Amino acid sequence: MAREAWGITADGNNFDTGRRGFLGSSGLAAIGAVIGGVLPLSRNGIGIPPAHAQAAPATAPAPAKGPQYLKFPGKNAGLVVLGEKPLVAETPESLLDDDTTPIEKFYIRNNGQIPEEAKDPDAWKITIDGEVNNKIEIALGELKSKYKAVTRRMVLECGGNGRAGFSPPARGNQWTNGGAGCAEWTGVPLADLLKKAGLKASAKYTAHYAADLHLSGDAGKPTISRGVRIEKAMEPNTMIVWAMNGKPLPNIHGGPVRLIVPGWAGSASQKWLTRITIRDREHDGPGMTEFSYRTAIKPMVPGDKADPANFRILESMPVRSIITNPANGAKFAAGTKELKLRGASWAGDLTVKQVDVSTDFGASWQRATLERPKNKYDWQRWTATLKLPTDGYFEIWARATDSKGAMQPHQAGFWNPQGYGGNAMHRIAVLVG
Amino acid sequence: MMLRLAWLALAGMLLIGPASAQTAFTPRDESPEEFAPGAGRDETFYACTACHGFRLVAQQGMTRAQWEDSINLMTRRHNMPPLDGKDRETVLSYLEAAYPPRAPAGRGGWVNPFAK
Numbered sequence: 001m002a003r004e005a006w007g008i009t010a011d012g013n014n015f016d017t018g019r020r021g022f023l024g025s026s027g028l029a030a031i032g033a034v035i036g037g038v039l040p041l042s043r044n045g046i047g048i049p050p051a052h053a054q055a056a057p058a059t060a061p062a063p064a065k066g067p068q069y070l071k072f073p074g075k076n077a078g079l080v081v082l083g084e085k086p087l088v089a090e091t092p093e094s095l096l097d098d099d100t101t102p103i104e105k106f107y108i109r110n111n112g113q114i115p116e117e118a119k120d121p122d123a124w125k126i127t128i129d130g131e132v133n134n135k136i137e138i139a140l141g142e143l144k145s146k147y148k149a150v151t152r153r154m155v156l157e158c159g160g161n162g163r164a165g166f167s168p169p170a171r172g173n174q175w176t177n178g179g180a181g182c183a184e185w186t187g188v189p190l191a192d193l194l195k196k197a198g199l200k201a202s203a204k205y206t207a208h209y210a211a212d213l214h215l216s217g218d219a220g221k222p223t224i225s226r227g228v229r230i231e232k233a234m235e236p237n238t239m240i241v242w243a244m245n246g247k248p249l250p251n252i253h254g255g256p257v258r259l260i261v262p263g264w265a266g267s268a269s270q271k272w273l274t275r276i277t278i279r280d281r282e283h284d285g286p287g288m289t290e291f292s293y294r295t296a297i298k299p300m301v302p303g304d305k306a307d308p309a310n311f312r313i314l315e316s317m318p319v320r321s322i323i324t325n326p327a328n329g330a331k332f333a334a335g336t337k338e339l340k341l342r343g344a345s346w347a348g349d350l351t352v353k354q355v356d357v358s359t360d361f362g363a364s365w366q367r368a369t370l371e372r373p374k375n376k377y378d379w380q381r382w383t384a385t386l387k388l389p390t391d392g393y394f395e396i397w398a399r400a401t402d403s404k405g406a407m408q409p410h411q412a413g414f415w416n417p418q419g420y421g422g423n424a425m426h427r428i429a430v431l432v433g
Numbered sequence: 434m435m436l437r438l439a440w441l442a443l444a445g446m447l448l449i450g451p452a453s454a455q456t457a458f459t460p461r462d463e464s465p466e467e468f469a470p471g472a473g474r475d476e477t478f479y480a481c482t483a484c485h486g487f488r489l490v491a492q493q494g495m496t497r498a499q500w501e502d503s504i505n506l507m508t509r510r511h512n513m514p515p516l517d518g519k520d521r522e523t524v525l526s527y528l529e530a531a532y533p534p535r536a537p538a539g540r541g542g543w544v545n546p547f548a549k
Contacts, residue, residue: 072458082488082492083485083486083488083489083492084458084460084461084463084486084488085460085482085484085485085486085489086485086486087458087460114457114458116457117457168494168495168496168534168535169493169494169495169534169535171493171495171499171503172493173489173492174492214511214512215484215485215511216483216484216511216512216513218512221512252458286510290506303496303499303534305498305502328546329546329547393547417499417502429546429547431547
């Protein structure tokens with residue numbers, strides 16, 4: 001089978017995702033499963049080996065030890081793959097050490113199939129319809145030439161960032177803190193187009209649609225269709241963008257054109273944007289209802305069965321800080337008495353007013369030096385110099401406090417089935433000597 | 434088609450390139466043997482991987498009731514064919530046994546890099 005041919009090593013870990021991707025296609029067995037909709041007894045046709053027919057062990061081994069690293073053209077090999085179908089990869093905190101996150105280090109989140117790269121980006125059409133006086137259909141090239149472009153450095157963060165902190169585990173990709181990055185986005189404020197279209201008094205909410213195909217292959221089914229309140233759509237930092245860090249927006253990041261709705265769950269920033277329909281009520285597309293991007297109104301018992309009536313849509317992301325240097329697991333020479341830290345912090349729609357660090361599990365805290373954001377929704381870099389009393393094992397914890405006084409908790413709280421709002425303090429471990 | 438493949442292979446050999454060097458991404462083939470052993474593993478594997486990677490399943494740790502909710506959600510909202518009777522029992526029993534809520538609780542996904 002393909003396993004041997006494509007270099008899976010004895011520990012099942014060191015496979016070459018990128019190479020496999022270039023030279024092969026999906027496995028025939030998987031295709032068969034799609035077409036036939038059947039449950040074959042086993043792939044090799046000899047049935048389930050007797051050893052596997054026994055009762056399963058109480059605890060299951062992970063499929064592979066340690067992280068699986070991404071192999072994708074133009075992307076940093078330090079990104080950690082959370083899933084390949086759909087392709088999802090997060091950026092370890094220590095790779096978020098640049099003031100502006102380079103494209104190669106920017107996290108990847110897909111919900112469906114990745115579209116083919118657009119051959120003629122400027123011909124890409126965007127439609128604005130629904131509760132507007134004049135429907136707009138505009139090609140990207142026209143958008144670039146007829147509207148005034150702006151560039152802003154803004155955080156984009158997956159709604160599920162921090163999900164791995166929930167106990168019991170919440171359903172979904174188990175992001176640690178790496179579903180975030182801060183890039184320079186160039187485009188036009190969505191408000192400019194909405195004003196041109198003319199919002200009716202009934203305009204309450206947006207509904208975003210895109211070109212990526214649902215994983216099931218059903219072309220009639222949107223992969224994901226999020227939306228935001230019209231007030232957020234009209235604020236000047238919500239943009240339709242075509243460039244990232246001064247380069248044409250890469251296909252893997254939603255190019256040639258996507259939305260950026262800064263401060264809110266990343267999925268609202270629809271990739272491969274084709275249409276925005278203005279609605280007279282909260283949008284109910286895939287990714288808007290039940291427990292998707294929704295948190296509990298009345299806090300629920302972790303792990304209990306949830307009642308959809310008790311849920312409301314997630315809007316602003318919570319405050320978060322990360323230590324970007326040193327890396328988790330760094331070792332220092334014996335006798336090292338001082339450590340210089342660097343980090344980043346951000347707070348959804350708000351700003352960060354304070355970052356503190358601790359080397360004694362939170363018994364005492366030291367204030368970090370915090371920079372101002374370059375513009376609204378930029379992250380805030382911070383630095384601190386720590387004194388260490390002895391050699392040995394230390395954990396460094398970081399916590400940020402937002403402009404309204406909310407501080408990161410020790411644990412991800414307010415459990416919900418799909419794990420939104422997890423913003424436990426970041427911690428790293430270092431060894432001196 | 435051949436030209437495209439050749440171009441992709443070339444990009445793959447270079448490994449890195451300008452940010453514009455993009456391509457479609459084909460997920461690596463997974464096989465059931467990579468995942469937690471147990472009765473029903475293969476049936477579960479093929480039921481889930483018709484659409485998405487099994488790694489998405491293996492990342493989770495849930496109770497039987499939560500697995501049942503997840504299967505219902507996939508059927509209701511993501512075009513999964515209904516899983517009934519014996520098939521449903523087989524898949525649920527595997528998931529319950531192979532991917533239960535992870536213990537110890539409260540570690541926050543954080544792994545001590547110095548732990549042996």
